[in-house]
Amino acid sequence: MLFGILVNEGPYQHQASDSAYLFAQAAIEEGHTIFRVFFYHDGVNNGTRLATPPQDDRHIPNRWSELAEKHNIDLVLCVAAAQRRGMVDPDEMKRNKKDADNIASKFRISGLGQLIEAGVQADRLITFGD
Amino acid sequence: MEEELEGGVVKKFLYVNRRAPHGTIYAHEALEVVLIGAAFDQDVSLAFIDDGVFQLKKEQDTADIYTKNFSKIYSALEMYDVEKLYVEKESLESRGLTEDDLSVDVKIINSKEMKKLIIDSEVIFNF
Numbered sequence: 001m002l003f004g005i006l007v008n009e010g011p012y013q014h015q016a017s018d019s020a021y022l023f024a025q026a027a028i029e030e031g032h033t034i035f036r037v038f039f040y041h042d043g044v045n046n047g048t049r050l051a052t053p054p055q056d057d058r059h060i061p062n063r064w065s066e067l068a069e070k071h072n073i074d075l076v077l078c079v080a081a082a083q084r085r086g087m088v089d090p091d092e093m094k095r096n097k098k099d100a101d102n103i104a105s106k107f108r109i110s111g112l113g114q115l116i117e118a119g120v121q122a123d124r125l126i127t128f129g130d
Numbered sequence: 131m132e133e134e135l136e137g138g139v140v141k142k143f144l145y146v147n148r149r150a151p152h153g154t155i156y157a158h159e160a161l162e163v164v165l166i167g168a169a170f171d172q173d174v175s176l177a178f179i180d181d182g183v184f185q186l187k188k189e190q191d192t193a194d195i196y197t198k199n200f201s202k203i204y205s206a207l208e209m210y211d212v213e214k215l216y217v218e219k220e221s222l223e224s225r226g227l228t229e230d231d232l233s234v235d236v237k238i239i240n241s242k243e244m245k246k247l248i249i250d251s252e253v254i255f256n257f
Contacts, residue, residue: 006255041159080162110165119253120170121140127256 001032004118008129010042011060014096017046020128021063022120028071036074037064039107043129044077044087049104062118070107076080076100078086142173144251147182151201154190158200158226160257165203168210175214176207177247183221186232193225205234218244 001015003022009016019036024034040045051061077087089103103109119125145164151157167174178186190201207213215236222228222238229238239247248254 040163040239083160112163113170115163116143116167116170116172119143119255120141120172125253127254129256 001027002033002035002121003027004035004122005037005126006019006040006115006118006125006127006129007037007043008127010045014129016128016130017043017060017064018058019065020126021060022068023128024073026058028076031041034071034073035044036076036118038091038113039075039120041078042079042081042085042114044082044085046100047075047077047082047104047107049086050102063106065105077103077109078115079109079111081111082109095122098110100103106115140173141173142250143167143253144176144248144250144255145174145176146254147176147178147185148180149185149257150181151185151187152195152197153196154221156201156257158198159162159173160255161200161203163255163257165210168207168212172253174212175216175247175251176212177218177244179215179218179221181225183217183225183227183232186217186234186236187227188216188233190194195222201233207234216244216247230238241257 005020007020011017046061046064048061053059064075067073072113088098088101089109090101092109094100137198145160147157149156160196186204190199192199217236217238217239
């Protein structure tokens with residue numbers, strides 16, 4: 001089955017990102033395919049490469065990057081939500097004249113159309129959040 | 131983005147709005163999804179349940195909390211061909227609201243009909 005995943009909450013504050021990650025991992029193990037993981041609302045904060053959690057805790061952004069690297073998963077941060085919350089990739093850095101970017105490996109920033117497309121193309125779109 | 135899609139796929143999209151318009155950003159950002167989604171020629175419905183019914187309340191004024199008053203966008207949805215707005219009767223009543231308190235034309239349905247609407251939908255966004 002082709003799954004789309006929507007993550008609506010930030011890392012650590014809320015379990016949504018953890019559950020989405022575990023779901024994606026389990027789905028892949030069962031032979032399913034992840035069409036895209038779309039991060040919206042505070043969910044865009046999952047894409048920061050500047051997070052430094054304690055060493056005995058899971059590293060949520062890195063875990064997503066590694067999963068995407070291993071299974072070629074499309075990780076997309078909503079551009080409007082990202083701009084509000086200061087999530088920046090090199091293109092956004094140039095466009096908005098910022099002095100840095102902070103996006104983690106394998107994440108990209110794009111529009112809400114990518115979420116709608118996931119809804120249309122995937123067999124199931126699963127939302128993680130309240 | 132439309133051209134990226136395979137031609138002719140039309141799904142029943144349902145946006146379920148459950149939260150008050152202010153206090154959190156969910157309602158505001160939900161509306162942004164609806165507006166972008168309107169360009170995709172899908173079969174779109176909006177449902178308002180629980181505190182979500184306050185999103186449609188007339189005469190909202192956010193000046194004193196310094197947030198954007200996006201309530202006028204609901205009445206503009208018609209121009210985006212988003213015309214199916216459903217409000218749950220029980221949610222309205224338990225909050226002391228009537229249809230006259232709402233800023234847009236909606237269809238008021240009971241919780242049983244709301245359940246059917248949700249079951250019959252294919253892509254559900256829950257905000």
